[in-house]
Each structure stands twice: as structure tokens, then as C-alpha cells.
Amino acid sequence: MTLATNHTDIPLIPTPRLMRADGSTAVLAAVGCIGEGPSAAACDASGHLMRLIRRDLETYAGLRWRSGRGGVGRCDIRLDIDDAMADRSYRLDVARHADGSALVRIAGGDVDGLRYGVQTFRQLVRHSGPAIPVVRIEDAPVLPVRGYYLDVTRGRVPTLASLKALVDTLELYKYNQLQLYVEHAFRFDELSQAWRGTGALEADDILELDEYCAKAGIELVPSISTFGHQYMALRTDRYAGLGEFPEQAGRPFSLIERMEHHTLNPLMDESLALAKRLIDQYAPLFRSRTFNICADETFDLGKGRSAEQAQAVGVGTLYAGYLTELCSYLEERGLQPMMWADIAVGHPEALERLRDKAILLNWQYEPDVDESRTALVASTGAVQYVCPAVHCWNALLPRIDTAWENISRMAAYGAAHRAEGILVTDWGDYGHVNDPAMSLPGLCYGAQCGWNGGGECGQTATDRAIDRLAYGVAGGFVDVLRQASACTTFGWDDAVRYLELDMHAYDRACHRPVLNGDVAAFCDVCIGPEPAERVAEAADVRQARSRLLTAFAARIGDVGTRDMELMSVRERLARLLGGMRGERARLGGSAMLALEGVAAMNWAGWHLLRMHGIGCDADGEGCAPSAEETACRLEEWGEAMADAWRESSRESELRHVTDVVWALADEVRRSQVPA
Numbered sequence: 204m205t206l207a208t209n210h211t212d213i214p215l216i217p218t219p220r221l222m223r224a225d226g227s228t229a230v231l232a233a234v235g236c237i238g239e240g241p242s243a244a245a246c247d248a249s250g251h252l253m254r255l256i257r258r259d260l261e262t263y264a265g266l267r268w269r270s271g272r273g274g275v276g277r278c279d280i281r282l283d284i285d286d287a288m289a290d291r292s293y294r295l296d297v298a299r300h301a302d303g304s305a306l307v308r309i310a311g312g313d314v315d316g317l318r319y320g321v322q323t324f325r326q327l328v329r330h331s332g333p334a335i336p337v338v339r340i341e342d343a344p345v346l347p348v349r350g351y352y353l354d355v356t357r358g359r360v361p362t363l364a365s366l367k368a369l370v371d372t373l374e375l376y377k378y379n380q381l382q383l384y385v386e387h388a389f390r391f392d393e394l395s396q397a398w399r400g401t402g403a404l405e406a407d408d409i410l411e412l413d414e415y416c417a418k419a420g421i422e423l424v425p426s427i428s429t430f431g432h433q434y435m436a437l438r439t440d441r442y443a444g445l446g447e448f449p450e451q452a453g454r455p456f457s458l459i460e461r462m463e464h465h466t467l468n469p470l471m472d473e474s475l476a477l478a479k480r481l482i483d484q485y486a487p488l489f490r491s492r493t494f495n496i497c498a499d500e501t502f503d504l505g506k507g508r509s510a511e512q513a514q515a516v517g518v519g520t521l522y523a524g525y526l527t528e529l530c531s532y533l534e535e536r537g538l539q540p541m542m543w544a545d546i547a548v549g550h551p552e553a554l555e556r557l558r559d560k561a562i563l564l565n566w567q568y569e570p571d572v573d574e575s576r577t578a579l580v581a582s583t584g585a586v587q588y589v590c591p592a593v594h595c596w597n598a599l600l601p602r603i604d605t606a607w608e609n610i611s612r613m614a615a616y617g618a619a620h621r622a623e624g625i626l627v628t629d630w631g632d633y634g635h636v637n638d639p640a641m642s643l644p645g646l647c648y649g650a651q652c653g654w655n656g657g658g659e660c661g662q663t664a665t666d667r668a669i670d671r672l673a674y675g676v677a678g679g680f681v682d683v684l685r686q687a688s689a690c691t692t693f694g695w696d697d698a699v700r701y702l703e704l705d706m707h708a709y710d711r712a713c714h715r716p717v718l719n720g721d722v723a724a725f726c727d728v729c730i731g732p733e734p735a736e737r738v739a740e741a742a743d744v745r746q747a748r749s750r751l752l753t754a755f756a757a758r759i760g761d762v763g764t765r766d767m768e769l770m771s772v773r774e775r776l777a778r779l780l781g782g783m784r785g786e787r788a789r790l791g792g793s794a795m796l797a798l799e800g801v802a803a804m805n806w807a808g809w810h811l812l813r814m815h816g817i818g819c820d821a822d823g824e825g826c827a828p829s830a831e832e833t834a835c836r837l838e839e840w841g842e843a844m845a846d847a848w849r850e851s852s853r854e855s856e857l858r859h860v861t862d863v864v865w866a867l868a869d870e871v872r873r874s875q876v877p878a
Contacts, residue, residue, distance in 0.1 A: 213336050214668035215326050216376055216647050217654035224338040229297060229305035231260065231279075231333040235268045238278030242286075246314035251418050252282060252321045259325045264333040280307040282321065288312030292343035293320030297327070299337050307335075316343070318420045319377050326375070330671055345656030346617055348588065348624025350380030351646065352426070356388040357461070358635025359848070360402045360855040365639065367415050372643075374419040376650035380624070381416060382426040382495060387435040388855070389427070391484055394442075397435040402853025409488040417490060424541070425485050426495035429478035429529060430469075431502070434461035436477075445474050447507030455707045458633045458699050458859060459722050466503035469525035470512055479532055486538060493562070494533050498526055499543035519550025523557055530560040544587065548576055558585035564626060566590035570608035574616040581620035588624040589617035593645025596632040597696040599797040599804075600688040603681060604662075606645040611658030614649075618656030625653040633699045634860040636844075639851055640793040643673055644681050675787045676779050680794075683776045687798050690769040692762045693808020694801075697755065698867050700726050701811070704738070704747045716744045723747050730754040749815040752808075756817050759808040763826055766802060773798050796843055803836040807871050814874035830875045834868040841865065 213224060237253045247253070253270040260266040271278060288294065293316040298306040309324055311317025319342065327335045351373055355361060361369070366383075373381060387397040389404045409423075416423040436442050443452035447466050454460065467474040478496070486494055504522060505513025513521050530540040540561035547554040547563065557563070563585045565577060572591075580587045591613040594606040610627065617625055627649030629642050647669045652658050658665070666681040674680040704726070706719040723739040726747075730738070734754055741747035752759065776798065780791040810830050828836065841864035848857050 213327070213338065214330055214671040215323060216665070216668050216672055217651045218660045218664070218668070219323065219340045219342040220655065221341040222338060223340075224336050227299065227337045228331070228334045229299035229337050230303055231264060231266055231305045231328075231335060233266055233333075235266070235280065236271045236278045237268055237280040238271050238282070240281065240283040242284035243282040243311075243317060244272050246284060246317065247282070249418065252318060255321060255325060256280060256328075259328050263329045266333055279305060280324075281309070282317060283308070283310045284314070284317060285310040285312060288316065289343060290316065291319070291347070292316045292341070293323070295320045295323050295338070295340040295342075297335055297338050305335055312343075315379070315420060318374075319344075322375055322377055326672055344377070344654045346614070346622060346625050346653050348380050348626075349378045349650065349653040350382060350424070350588070350624060350626040351378050351649065352382045352384060352590070352626050352628040354384040354629060354631035354635065355404070356384055356386040357631035358633075358856045358860060359631055359639070359852040360388050360404060361639070361852050363408050363411060365851040366408075366412055369639075370412070370416055370419050370421060372646065373421055376647060377654060378650060379420055380422045380424060380626070382424045382626070384426055384497075384630075385485075386428045386432050389485065391481055393480070394436060394439070396439040396441070400854075402855040406488055409485075413489055422491050422493075423489055424491045424493050424495055425489045426497060426541075427481055427485055428498075429467075429481065429496040430498040430525065431464070431466045431500045431504075432461075432497065433467055434465040437465050437467075442477065445471055445477065447503035447509060449508070456859070457703050457719070457722065458863075459703050459725055460719075462632055463721065463725065464500075464503040466501045468508045469504070469521055470509050475525065475528060478529055482533065486536065492537060493539045493541055495541040495564070496526070496529055496533070496561075497543055498522075499545050499566070501546055504546075517550070517552060519547075519553035522546055522550060523553040526553075527556060527560060530557075543590075544576075544580060548579060554580075554583060554585075558583040562623065563587045564590050565622075566592075566628065567613060568592045568594070568609055568628075570605045570612075572609060572612055572616075574612075574619065577613075577616040577620050577622070581622070586623050587617075587620075588626045589613040589622050590626045590628055591649070592628045592630065593642045593649070595637045595641050595645065596630040596635075597699075598688070598691065598694055599637055599641070599800045600691070600794075601637070601641045601644055601684055602688055603644055603685040607648050607658065607662045607665075610645065610648045611652045611662075614652035614655075615657030617653075625649065627653070633696060634856055634863070636695050636860050636863075638793040638797060638847060640790045641684070641797065643790065644669055644684065647673060673787075674779075674790060675783055679775065680779055680791070683772055683779065684794060687769060687772045687776075687794070687801065690765040690772065690805070691801050692765050692805045693755075693759050693811075694804065695863075696729075697759075697808060698804060699863055700729065701748055701751060702863060702866050702870070704751065705744045718744050718747055726751050745815075748811075749817065752812055752815055753817055756812060759805075759812055762805045762809045765805060766826070769798060769802055769805075793847065796840070796847060799836075800840045800844060803833065803840050804867070806833045807837060807867055810871045810874040814870075830871050834871045837864055837868040837871065841868075 290313045292312045294310045296308045309320040413423045437446040505518040533540045542561045544563040544565045591610040594602040670678045670680045703722045706717040726738040736750045738747050738750045783791045
């Protein structure tokens, strides 16, 4: 199929490949019957698809229909399987009876195709109510697998109810795979010292979620770290010795440090034994016969305890050897291994050994990413998924345009190089402070681009469809998020880096706090090209913080102008909220709360500049709240954010997030005192 121009204003996500409409409408009756043909009934034994339609007819159109099978008389909505159609394809016809009433026929080449057709019809009802457009749609996805990858380990552990709500959203937008990223956020035996106090998921949670996903046609694929990213496990008494740098196990907790390394030493038999025990406990909870062992960002490999061996055989060989054995272990248990591709593509010898051992998850998050790495993986004959991101991490608001550029490009490269699928990632770096609702635009971008193999329909048209379907407004909501995000002058990532330069230890000999050298070096990387004064070479914490702020002084000092823009954006959002109801109003409320946090943190950054005596223009003078007012504003926002967190997530690591807010507020108060 080729993407057809739609001359009728019908918002659908993803945009169908072929759609014909003449602009007329047909009316769904107040009462009626939804029927399934014998083949459809056999595929949808529980009647799930009919119930979805009934629920939306009642919720969005105020209608009361019933379900039926066999000889139930006239069915004005009928679901069928058409064996002549291709797998995963569907056909949706909305016709008009002589009396103006609607006749709907949805046919799929298989149960997946039928399910996708039902989602399209649900979107029609959600937008149009009982007066739906007369339309013919023929459609099928370009990429067979369209997955979503949610971090549930670096801050938020969602409640089971919110995970099910995510599944409902994924089903509506035609995703067919979900993965939850787990390091320590599952109650593994013998790892309680790592997961205690985090609200970790339990076996019953996974079993229930797996059942829920199966009914929605979504494969829940297990995903756990088995090599790198072992931060919490390597801080336990039992497993501290398994890391490349066991001497670091007792360092103070750091949101930044846990992102950087903490890799198992592959030369120790117990490292592989630990990974196998985790797999054995986790895999039986899932229907899926695929298992993601992650194995990304093993930055420590060959630098610590395994350095001598790595020098002898090469880091790539060391990496591939460990994972080859782990893949064999999975295969012996009838499981298809899957892993991130970042390390393998950097080591040709590893890529050669692993290309036929596992599905390679080719993640790249740059907005201007090129296709060279996708082409490289494809050239090896490996099965790959392309993996872009929703770009919400380390921020209160999503980076809308960055997400579109990244997702649309990666989807196009995946289609061009015959990738098996797309996996849209939603990470929780630095505590997962952003409300899950902020990921919705990126989720919709993934649905649109993954289905169609790129962004042919364009970002503007997709944004308008998101506004109307997801937020229930005529337009402008996605643009409000875009503009508000651009008003950030001192972001969550800035605050975390500033605060964590203090290692929370005291040098009694020098009578000053200890500078965290790892965080300081990371700050220099974030600053970019070689800074005039390196943060890592600072004499103490105060000087390091001053150098960090100096690097971004122009941005942070622009707060006055940005605050005025933010007030204008807030007014736009408030007007949009006036037309939003129910769950959609909650989405709008989440955005309002995020805007408040951005404003408070922006002014916090401005006060820090002044405290460090860093020159900034008069942009904030005359309109700046006092340090005390700013600190109070931060604390009020922090409490409200914590309340909102608890509505969708377990307590998990909320304490780490609020610690950042309280520490920032206290630092702002100190800015009132001359240095």
C-alpha cells in the first residue's frame, strides 16, 4: 500500500495507508448489536474486541449496544476474518443506510489485523461520537513489531493499575509489544537488600499484567540487566565483590553515578551464575519466549578487575564470551535472546559473534541520527529493532521536536533496512521525575512512525491528531508542551549535577565537603567542548559548582524573558483545560504542575548564579522573587509533585527525587547569605 492523501479531516493515529472518505457522516443508533462472524469469534474467544467497542460507544457516544454471535439478527457493527487478506492487515468500511444510520464492517486478515481495525473504529468514535464519517480504510503496518519500553527501575515503579492503563493506551494506538526495564525493581530472591523500600514488582504483578497484555494482543517481554547497570546489586553485602570496582560499593547513593557503570566482572563464575538465577526466577512468569538480557553500557568492562584479561584478548572478545554463554543458556530453555546493540557495534569481533545469537536492539537517541548504524547491523544479517526515545528523561516536560526527529528517522531507517520492529524507549534517568503523562506525545509519535515506517504524514498533522484524540481539544496542546519545554533555563538535570558535585562526605583535614570526582568529570562531558576551566579540576565543591553554572550562565540568566513566555504558555494551557474533561483533564493538570515546577526551578538557578557571583544580565532584576519565596515555591511544588507521583506510582524512589527538591530549596535559601 502507498500512503493516500486524506482530503477529509479525520484524525487517526497511526494514519492509515489507504483511506477514502467523501465528507459525509452516518449515525450510530442509540441501541444496536455488535456481531462477530464464526472466524472472528474463534479468534476473539473472550469477546474482548466487542467489549472495547461497547465501552467506547457508551463512554464517547452515549450509546448502549449489545454483543452477539451466531443468529442474532441485524448487526450494524460486524467483525470478521477474511482469509484472502494478508496477516496483520485490516479493512474498515463505514456505510450509510437509506435512513442515515451507520453500517460498520471490520475485517482482518488474522486476529491481529481485526484488532487493529477495531482500534481504528474506536478512534473514529472517540473523535466523532455517534455521527461517524463514511469511510473506507485499508491498512497494514510496515514494521511487524511496534514495542514500548518503560523504565520501572530508576525512580518510578508504576502501580499495577497504571501499567494496565498504559496497556490500554498502547492497544488503542496499535502497539503489540511492551517491555519493562528492571535492574532491582523486582523481588528477586537473595536480592532483598537491593530492592527493599523500592515498591518492587512481585510475581503476582507480572502474572496479572501478562494476562492483561495477552488479551490486548500485546506481548509482554521480560527485560532485566544481566551484565551492566548493576548499581544496586553491587552495593549489597552479598554481591559487592562481583563488580569490576568492588571498592566503590560503599560510595554514597548518586542518581548520576548509577547511570555510568557498575558492570559485573565476567571472569568470576558467580557473575554468570547470578545472571542465570535472575533469568530462572523471572522468565517463567511470562508467556513470551523472548528474553531481553540488556547488556548495554558496560562501561567498566576491562577497566577494573578484568583489565589484564581484556588487554590480552580484547574488550570485545571478553564481552562476547560472557554473552555467548548467557545466550546459550537461554536457548537451552527455549528462549530467544535479545540485547541492546551499543557495545557490540563498537567492537566488530563482538558483533560477528553475537549477530546470530540474539535480536539486537539498536538504540540511538540523537535527533539528527543517521542510518549508518542501522545499515551496519543489517549488513551482518542480524535481526534488529530500531530503538528511538520519547525524550522525557531528566526533565519535567518532554522535548517534543527532538522526539519527533529521532523517532521518525529511526522508523524510516528500520523500514529501509528491513528491521523486525521498532522499540520506543521511555527512560527514567535521575529519578524519573517527569509525570508519565508527559510521554504521551512521544508514544503517539512512535505509533505513527512505527506503523508507517517513517514520518511521511508530517509532525504538524500528527500533532493535530494527538490534540484531538488524546487530549480532546481542537489543537494547541502539543504545541503548549513544546513551548513550555523551551522555557526551561535551569532544568532537573542541572539541579542534580549541581547538588551531586558534593559527595556528602567531609574532609576533616581540609575542613570542607569532598568533591565527587566522577560527577565532576561527567559535568565536563555535559558542558561539551573543552571548557576553559574544567569542573573536574576544581579545588573544591564550591568552585566546581561555580564552573558548572558559568558554563550555562547565559541560559540560566535568561530567566526573566523565559518566565514571561512561560506565563503566556500557562494562559494558553488554562484555556485549553476549560474544554477538557475526565482523564483528559488530568493530563492537562499534569502539564500545569510541570509548568509550575519549571518556573520555580528556573528562578532557583538564577539565585544560584547570584550566590556564586557569576555575572548575569539584568533580565531577572526587578521581577525576580526573593530567595525565600523561590525556596517556598519549590517546596510547595515538590509536595504537589509527590502527591501526583503517588497517584500513578508506588513510593519507590520518591525520596531521592524529593531530596533533590529540598536540597535545592535549602541551597537557594543560603543564597541570601553573602559568600
